Amino acid sequence: MPQIFHRSANIYSKASIVGGVLFAGLALTLILTISRSSYATQQNVNRDQPVPFSHAHHVGGMGLDCRYCHNSVEISSSANVPPTKTCMNCHSMVWNESPTLEPVRASFRTNESIAWTRVHDLPDYVYFNHSIHVNKGVGCQTCHGQVDRMALMAQHSPLTMEWCLDCHRQPERYVRKREDVFRMDYVPPSNQLELGKQLVAEYKIAKTENLTSCSTCHR
């Protein structure tokens, strides 16, 4: 009876055993890597905006406080994207004929909001509240990065749930003093863990089992 397969089929069949395991491992690694890549999370991707607003210029260059524009960050779940009127406080005087700022003036004239492109977009089933974080000593910079250096705004953090939980499981690794919350140039001290534990106690930050309970963020 003639052979169906060539002699080389032996090596293929043996290689397929190793190959199968390798392929499964590779496929899993690939899925896990892609789901954390900036392709999936949109991390560090600069977004085009109707007006090329530069945080680097306004915060880094001129030293505006975060709260000048994001004025409800300490009292509300939303930090607030400022109305055109806030822009016009200055831009009715400075750069008031710049063609770049025409959309801002148009918005002011017509009373129609500028349609900014949202950069930090959590899923709708996450109930995120800015005020609790700011009041318990989580710096703006901890999540949003050094905004004072961003010409165009990009999402600094992955915003994955594992990233949220990283802090909710060990807040002492990230909290700072309340007076430092809005500082952009803050560098954690060498005794962060010690300070963190002290602040967790002082600010009465909830226990990990409460911070990681489903209904803390998903209601």
Added chain:
Amino acid sequence: MENTSTVKELSLAERERAAVIGPGHTFATITDKIASIVLHEPSPASWWLGLLIGLTLLSGLGLSVGYLLFKGTGIWGINIPVGWGFAIINFVWWIGIGHAGTLISAILLLLKQRWRTSINRFAEAMTLFAVACAAIFPVIHTGRPWLAAYWLFPYPNTMALMPQFRSPLMWDVFAVSTYGTVSLLFWYVGLIPDLATLRDRATAKFQKIAYGILSLGWRGSAVHWHRYETASLLLAGLATPLVLSVHTIVSFDFAVSVIPGWHATIFPPYFVAGAIFSGFAMVVTLSIPIRAIYGLQDFITLKHLENMAKVMLATGWIVFYGYLMEIFIAWYSGNEYERYMMINRQMGPYAPFYWALIFCNGIAPQIFWWKKARTSIPILFIMSIVINIGMWLERFIIVVTSLHRDFLPSSWGMYWPTIWDWMTYAGTLGLFLTLFFLFIRVLPMISIFEMRTIIPQAKVAGVHK
């Protein structure tokens, strides 16, 4: 190979063999008969009809699952208070049916019940297909199957979420996936020598290559046989505890909760017995038409059918005992909710289903006390259908009557399946039929080499009469 050292043992064994295979068969006739169904004979019209029915129902599954994905679980009859409906009923029903395959292939192998030989191959195939049908329900039951990965399996996802390991539903995932894997391996390992036979007898090039790849280079040498025997014994050893564990864990889905009607210690043994009961019923349902269509009465003899009827009688009694014990415990507990649950089952809005269940699983199988009934093909076939229906009703009663009247009368409600529930269920029946008909077309539905070992010629060598 079985060791037949004394004349007395041999003659006993021979008597058994004589009953489990028709007279006059030789090695060659067995191989010819089984292999030619796959390789040479054109498919009979009834095969095409069966496949057509299967595919029709299967397209209903595609339609109903498609609509489910589009619309969500609102298309089903579930709501508060009955949040568990057809999905879990059908899951448990299918998983139960799968149990006969493992029981026949593993436990009966270890117990050297040689009559299992002619039914083990397709009973194992039936197990695999039943597990496949069962697996559909947990995956689709939220209407968002693409999320199933993270609530079924622990893996490092971006949510840092692990499944709830304290939940029996999680244990289910491991029990069923282990069961599916071991069953698949067992079935495949058992197929290898037969696949090699098909490879050697195939005439078409494509068949030669396909069976050649699948038979993994089997040449039938002594080394191969030695390894085969070791592997199949090891797998039988692995599969044996699974026969008991899988449905035990499925019963925990209910028993671990604190709902009257679910929270019962009798659940694990009674579920396992029920699983074997329904599994054997399904084997009978399948084997009766198959032996008629393909003329396999010599291989699947009345002796097999009678043995399966005996298994159904025995496991049926365990199940019936479970029903009686549920009634007794409801009274004995002195708990008003337990008592009400049982009264509601027997006299409430679902009472007709309860009494139909008692008839199908408790009363009707008593006919198997009579040998005439155990060896009558029409009675066996009708009874196997009755038992399949009864076991489905059992799951319906357990799931629905325990939930629909909650502790507070203000949260009472009724559950009725919708057309989409029925289409999904019928669709899994279609999937099962389709897979089964494809299986009997492309693989030997009876183990050729094991059948050859049960004819007398296989045993006489080395024994002096």
